Amino acid sequence: MPMGTNHPGLGSYNQAVVLETIHAADGISRVQIAGRTGLTAQTVSVIVRRLLGAGLVREHGTAPSTGGKPRTILRIDPDAGYAIGIHFDPAEITVVLANLAGVPVRTCRRSLTAGLGPPSVIAAMVQAARSLLAAAQLPDARVLGVGLACPGPLDADGTMHAPPQLSDWDRVPVRALLEEAIGFPVGFDNDATAAAIGERWAGAGRSVPSYAYLYLGTGIGGGLVLDHQIYRGRSLGAAEFGHLTVAPGGAECHCGNRGCLEAECRPAAIEAAHAARTGHRLSHAAICAAFLSGDAEAVETIRGVTVRLADAAVSIVNLFDVDLLLIGGPAMREAAGAFRDAMAEAVNTRAVNRRLHRVRVEIAPMGADAAAIGAASLVFHSAYAPTLPG
Numbered sequence: 001m002p003m004g005t006n007h008p009g010l011g012s013y014n015q016a017v018v019l020e021t022i023h024a025a026d027g028i029s030r031v032q033i034a035g036r037t038g039l040t041a042q043t044v045s046v047i048v049r050r051l052l053g054a055g056l057v058r059e060h061g062t063a064p065s066t067g068g069k070p071r072t073i074l075r076i077d078p079d080a081g082y083a084i085g086i087h088f089d090p091a092e093i094t095v096v097l098a099n100l101a102g103v104p105v106r107t108c109r110r111s112l113t114a115g116l117g118p119p120s121v122i123a124a125m126v127q128a129a130r131s132l133l134a135a136a137q138l139p140d141a142r143v144l145g146v147g148l149a150c151p152g153p154l155d156a157d158g159t160m161h162a163p164p165q166l167s168d169w170d171r172v173p174v175r176a177l178l179e180e181a182i183g184f185p186v187g188f189d190n191d192a193t194a195a196a197i198g199e200r201w202a203g204a205g206r207s208v209p210s211y212a213y214l215y216l217g218t219g220i221g222g223g224l225v226l227d228h229q230i231y232r233g234r235s236l237g238a239a240e241f242g243h244l245t246v247a248p249g250g251a252e253c254h255c256g257n258r259g260c261l262e263a264e265c266r267p268a269a270i271e272a273a274h275a276a277r278t279g280h281r282l283s284h285a286a287i288c289a290a291f292l293s294g295d296a297e298a299v300e301t302i303r304g305v306t307v308r309l310a311d312a313a314v315s316i317v318n319l320f321d322v323d324l325l326l327i328g329g330p331a332m333r334e335a336a337g338a339f340r341d342a343m344a345e346a347v348n349t350r351a352v353n354r355r356l357h358r359v360r361v362e363i364a365p366m367g368a369d370a371a372a373i374g375a376a377s378l379v380f381h382s383a384y385a386p387t388l389p390g
C-alpha cells in the first residue's frame, strides 16, 4: 500500500492515496485508512469528507470496534463514474465500458480487415464506443474519459512509430486523432502496460507491491509495476520482455536482434516451427487445440515454447525481484496452464533469490479483454492513482 505524507502541500496526492486504499480494501474504516497510509486521523477525516461529497465513496454499514462507537465502513461507489477502454490490435478492436471499480459493464469486439488505414480504424472505434454508450443509456457527462491501448512503439504524445504489424501506421498521432473524433479526453498506453494496469485496478495485481506482466498477443510484450508504481521507462519502452534473447543466434527479429522471445514464440513463429519440424502447416489455434488433446507433435512444439518462456521468466525475476509474474493475452489459448507451470518451476528453482522468497506465477484472470479493461482502468488510474508530484 502506498504511504501518504503529512506534508501540507500534497493534498491531492493524499486524496489519491486514500482513494486507492479504499479501492484496494473490501470495506475499510477511517481508522484503518490512517493505519495503512500513515496519515493522521484528522487528515483522513477531511479527505473522506471530500470524497463523500464528490460521490466517489459511500458509507456502507458499520463494523464493531474495540470499545468506543462502531466504525463506519467506506467503499468506492462503482457507479460514480465510467470509462471507455479501447484495445487496438492489428486484427480486431475490443471496446469496453467499465465502472469505477474497473468492472466492464458492456463489451464489444469488431474484427478489422487487414491493411485498414487510420481514418477507417478511428471511425470504427468511435462507432463501437458510441453504440456501447447508447446501449447502456449512459449520458456523456458520466464518462470520465477514454483509454486507448495500442501496439508500440509509442511516444509520449501518443504517436505510433513503425508498429511491426501495421505498415500504414508509422508516425500516426493516434491519441490526438481519436480524441478529436470521439469528443472525450483520451489517455493511452501500449497494450501490455494497459493490461498490467488493469490487473492492478481490478484483477490479480491488486495490492501486490511489485509484479511483472508477460503479454502474449500477435507479438509479445510486458508491463511492470515496481513498489506500487507503473514503470514505463524513458520512452514508454520498459518491460519489452518480447525482446529478451532466449535463443542466441536464433530467428531474426523485426527489432534488429536475433533469437528474441517474440521471434521464437509469437503465434506466427510457433506455426513456422511446427511446420519446419513436422511438415504440417497448422494455424496457431489448431496447434494449441491439438496440444490439449495430447497430439504428440503439438505437445513437442508447445514444449519448445515453454522452455523459452521459462528462460525469459527467470531473467525477468532476476532483473526485477518481483512478488508475482502474471501471464496473459489472447495468444495464451489451451497451452496457458503448461506455460504457467513451466515458468513457476523455473523461477522457483533457477532464480537467484529463490531461497529468500517464492515467486507466484499466475494466469492473468482478465483473459482476452485484459488490454481493453486495462485501457479503461488507465482513465481511473491517471485520474486517481497516487503519483508523487515531480
Ligand SMILES: [Zn+2]
Pocket: 242, 243, 253, 254, 255, 256, 257, 258, 260, 262, 263
Ligand atoms: Zn526483438
